[in-house]
Amino acid sequence: MTDQTSQPVKFYQTGTHTVGNRLLDDAKRTVQSSMDRSNAITSGHRACQGCGEALGARYALDAAMRATEGQLVAVNATGCLEVFTTPYPETSWQLPWLHSLFGNAPAVATGVAAALRVKGRKDVKVVAQGGDGGTTDIGFGCLSGMFERNDDVLYICYDNEAYMNTGVQRSSATPPAARTATTQAIGDAPGNVFGTGKNLPLIAMAHNIPYVATASVADLHDLEAKVTKAMAISGSRYIHIMVPCPLGWGSASDATISVARLAVESGLFPLFEAENGTLTKVNKIRRLVQVEGYLKMQKRFAHLFAKDGKDQDSIDAIQAMANHNIERFGLIDVDTTS
Amino acid sequence: MLIQMEGSEAVAEAVALCRPEVVCAYPITPQTHIVEGVGALVKDGRLENCEFINVESEFAALSVAIGASAAGARTYTATASQGLLFMAEAVYNAAGLGLPIVMTIGNRAIGAPINIWNDHSDSMSMRDAGWIQLYAETNQEALDLHIQAFRLAEELSCPVMVCMDGFILTHAYERLDIPSQQDVDAFLPAFEPVQVLDPDDPYSIGAMVGPEAFTEVRYLANDTQLQALKLIPEIGSVFKEVFGRESGGLIHEYMTGNAETIVVALGSVNGTIKEVIDTMREDGAAIGSVSICSFRPFPLDELQDALKDAKRVVVIEKSLAPGLGGVVASNVRMALRGINLPVYTVIAGLGGRTITMTSLQEVFEAAGEDRLPDLQFLDLDHNAVEHEIVRARRTRRSGPIAENILRQKADGRNP
Numbered sequence: 001m002t003d004q005t006s007q008p009v010k011f012y013q014t015g016t017h018t019v020g021n022r023l024l025d026d027a028k029r030t031v032q033s034s035m036d037r038s039n040a041i042t043s044g045h046r047a048c049q050g051c052g053e054a055l056g057a058r059y060a061l062d063a064a065m066r067a068t069e070g071q072l073v074a075v076n077a078t079g080c081l082e083v084f085t086t087p088y089p090e091t092s093w094q095l096p097w098l099h100s101l102f103g104n105a106p107a108v109a110t111g112v113a114a115a116l117r118v119k120g121r122k123d124v125k126v127v128a129q130g131g132d133g134g135t136t137d138i139g140f141g142c143l144s145g146m147f148e149r150n151d152d153v154l155y156i157c158y159d160n161e162a163y164m165n166t167g168v169q170r171s172s173a174t175p176p177a178a179r180t181a182t183t184q185a186i187g188d189a190p191g192n193v194f195g196t197g198k199n200l201p202l203i204a205m206a207h208n209i210p211y212v213a214t215a216s217v218a219d220l221h222d223l224e225a226k227v228t229k230a231m232a233i234s235g236s237r238y239i240h241i242m243v244p245c246p247l248g249w250g251s252a253s254d255a256t257i258s259v260a261r262l263a264v265e266s267g268l269f270p271l272f273e274a275e276n277g278t279l280t281k282v283n284k285i286r287r288l289v290q291v292e293g294y295l296k297m298q299k300r301f302a303h304l305f306a307k308d309g310k311d312q313d314s315i316d317a318i319q320a321m322a323n324h325n326i327e328r329f330g331l332i333d334v335d336t337t338s
Numbered sequence: 339m340l341i342q343m344e345g346s347e348a349v350a351e352a353v354a355l356c357r358p359e360v361v362c363a364y365p366i367t368p369q370t371h372i373v374e375g376v377g378a379l380v381k382d383g384r385l386e387n388c389e390f391i392n393v394e395s396e397f398a399a400l401s402v403a404i405g406a407s408a409a410g411a412r413t414y415t416a417t418a419s420q421g422l423l424f425m426a427e428a429v430y431n432a433a434g435l436g437l438p439i440v441m442t443i444g445n446r447a448i449g450a451p452i453n454i455w456n457d458h459s460d461s462m463s464m465r466d467a468g469w470i471q472l473y474a475e476t477n478q479e480a481l482d483l484h485i486q487a488f489r490l491a492e493e494l495s496c497p498v499m500v501c502m503d504g505f506i507l508t509h510a511y512e513r514l515d516i517p518s519q520q521d522v523d524a525f526l527p528a529f530e531p532v533q534v535l536d537p538d539d540p541y542s543i544g545a546m547v548g549p550e551a552f553t554e555v556r557y558l559a560n561d562t563q564l565q566a567l568k569l570i571p572e573i574g575s576v577f578k579e580v581f582g583r584e585s586g587g588l589i590h591e592y593m594t595g596n597a598e599t600i601v602v603a604l605g606s607v608n609g610t611i612k613e614v615i616d617t618m619r620e621d622g623a624a625i626g627s628v629s630i631c632s633f634r635p636f637p638l639d640e641l642q643d644a645l646k647d648a649k650r651v652v653v654i655e656k657s658l659a660p661g662l663g664g665v666v667a668s669n670v671r672m673a674l675r676g677i678n679l680p681v682y683t684v685i686a687g688l689g690g691r692t693i694t695m696t697s698l699q700e701v702f703e704a705a706g707e708d709r710l711p712d713l714q715f716l717d718l719d720h721n722a723v724e725h726e727i728v729r730a731r732r733t734r735r736s737g738p739i740a741e742n743i744l745r746q747k748a749d750g751r752n753p
Contacts, residue, residue, distance in 0.1 A: 111405025
């Protein structure tokens with residue numbers, strides 16, 4: 001008979017990502033599976049059905065709460081997350097939470113961290129958070145300042161690739177060809193312009209801060225692990241989480257995880273970690289997919305697949321972006337592609 | 339102890355005596371020496387238990403202050419001019435959140451045209467942001483007002499701006515009485531915040547407030563200012579008991595007793611005004627002055643009491659409301675509602691234009707004979723502006739106004 005206890009467990013033997021918590025040792029089990037989870041953003045908030053940001057924020061903050069044993073303060077930029085969690089007199093926040101302005105969350109968090117340090121509260125940690133608009137556009141100056149000073153804050157960007165709270169306008173995180181309220185799907189070059197936008201995780205890395213990571217709601221276990229790791233590090237830390245927005249993307253509200261997974265598996269949204277400016281880990285793509293499947297799930301790209309003709313050039317250009325990421329970050333092992 | 343020192347350096351000393359826990363610094367003339375001074379005191383260890391943070395903009399400076407104050411730290415920053423405008427959104431936010439931050443304004447003009455010299459356009463632009471605004475007449479008062487400002491701010495949970503004239507005060511050296519740490523500690527109790535970010539007692543700060551409650555929140559912002567009207571003189575009295583001198587208060591009156599003409603002004607120009615009044619009094623003129631120390635809250639009743647028996651009021655002000663005239667004068671008229679008194683507005687000292695005793699005396703004498711227009715610009719070069727107005731009418735592409743005026747002045751060329 002085979003000795004079951006000495007048999008190494010192969011988690012991926014069924015070819016899926018399904019790994020029951022009961023197969024993992026306690027330390028590796030998800031925070032959400034625990035009865036002791038903090039419910040940092042508790043139920044009853046006003047997020048849309050299928051909101052990726054609500055999901056990402058809940059997992060991120062509960063992981064941060066576990067890592068700090070509840071000694072956590074959150075600072076929030078203006079945006080969906082701020083609005084849908086605080087329809088006062090109700091609030092979803094089960095931790096001290098401060099919202100000041102749209103563009104100053106990193107600086108406000110710096111101030112909170114400074115006050116805690118001067119008060120001798122070394123045990124209390126600070127998380128700042130905002131959407132892509134609050135992070136890559138209007139809050140960018142304050143964020144770069146916070147990075148440059150290496151202030152002791154974890155900043156989390158929930159990236160849904162446009163200004164969703166104001167009605168889906170383009171941000172510098174909006175991908176090419178995407179339709180938004182300010183990049184309409186009309187004219188000779190419908191949707192957002194190619195060759196624009198900025199990659200904030202790479203810009204964060206250029207500040208040589210201790211920790212930068214990307215994460216996705218398609219891999220919540222990975223997201224939790226990255227937040228947990230970030231909370232054990234001092235100085236400026238940055239986690240950029242892709243959070244699909246059913247409203248803005250025109251994706252089905254029950255497809256949030258699927259569409260996020262295709263972004264990762266196509267190479268459009270690489271998952272990686274960097275320490276002190278150097279790439280230290282990438283999550284390999286297990287089953288490569290073409291971008292077309294990802295794009296087709298979203299009405300914001302519907303004009304690429306119009307009945308009167310597919311825009312193959314644009315699709316190819318987006319595929320080239322994915323291929324570039326795959327090469328740049330080494331997202332595919334040579335032996336799995338052969 | 340009397341020490342010869344620069345105004346900015348003295349303010350830095352006064353701020354340090356108040357034991358701030360977080361100080362944010364971003365350079366802008368003419369305020370820069372203040373934060374440099376505080377930074378040096380932190381770095382050499384004289385100001386202990388203080389985080390001094392060099393930030394990337396004024397918007398960040400006040401935002402860091404907002405976070406620090408919300409986390410329970412006594413917080414200070416300083417700015418001026420464009421810097422105050424760049425942080426405008428955070429200025430309103432700090433007041434709206436009820437955070438007792440103290441901020442010095444080294445008063446300076448606002449561009450364009452860019453100008454680094456003194457006037458009151460900057461702090462006047464933020465007069466309705468919900469901050470208490472105190473204007474210092476002298477460097478001693480500037481120093482003293484900072485010590486009072488922390489107590490006032492923390493008692494009311496409302497931010498306070500201490501406004502001092504750029505260069506005229508910030509860069510002037512004079513003998514000043516620097517209080518002892520012991521006296522300041524006796525005067526200024528430890529900061530007990532009314533709200534604080536604390537994991538042991540978590541709550542949300544900064545939630546969205548809709549039409550159902552917004553008016554009530556704003557009503558209370560006004561009520562806080564009304565409380566300050568009572569508290570400012572009280573704190574002034576306590577200050578006098580501890581430190582032995584008068585500083586602050588709502589207004590300062592000078593020879594108003596039997597005055598027919600009363601001059602109203604803010605800040606350091608009051609020194610010059612008093613000199614002129616002394617001269618004119620010697621010649622038998624019935625003239626006095628009122629210096630407004632607290633511009634927000636605006637002391638309507640106290641000002642009315644001081645002005646109501648005069649025959650006319652002359653407001654000398656270093657700010658302009660284009661399309662209306664005077665900012666301060668409009669407020670003074672509000673204090674005189676129901677009383678039929680002419681209020682003359684004299685715009686003076688814009689962008690650092692020297693306010694001379696001679697010019698002031700001419701204006702006051704003209705006022706005494708009621709020969710002043712409602713709105714006058716002190717020492718305006720009428721030829722220069724007329725020339726430019728005519729030229730602009732004649733030529734469509736007449737070019738940039740500021741540069742045209744400068745060229746005229748340089749050429750000494752007037753029509």
